[in-house]
Amino acid sequence: MDCCDARTAISARADGEALPPNVPGYALDAHVRGCEACRRFDEGVRRLKELAAGLDGAWGVG
Template sequence: MVCAQFRVAVSARVDGEAPPPEVPDAALDAHLMECPECRRWGERARRLRELAARLDGEAAGHGGP
């Protein structure tokens, strides 16, 4: 498998979705332990998800005119 397939699985995990069937959790975890690029990619995806959630929450808290 190539990193792109693992990154799809990381994205699903970050979003709370089921991973693609061709990338079981154990395979993803093993790849992340061995691949610093995918670990960094996953960390950036998590931070982006958290930031988006925070901004969405702030936007929802503002009343309209």
């Protein structure tokens, strides 16, 4: 898998959506473990989701 596929899958997983059919979860995890750029991307996406969830809770939006 290349980083483009990995990031598509990371975004989907963070949104609670199904992973793309060509990117099984174990392959995504393996790529993220071995690729620092995607690891940072994964962390950034999770942080954004947590932030968004916190804002939703605070303001009752969404």
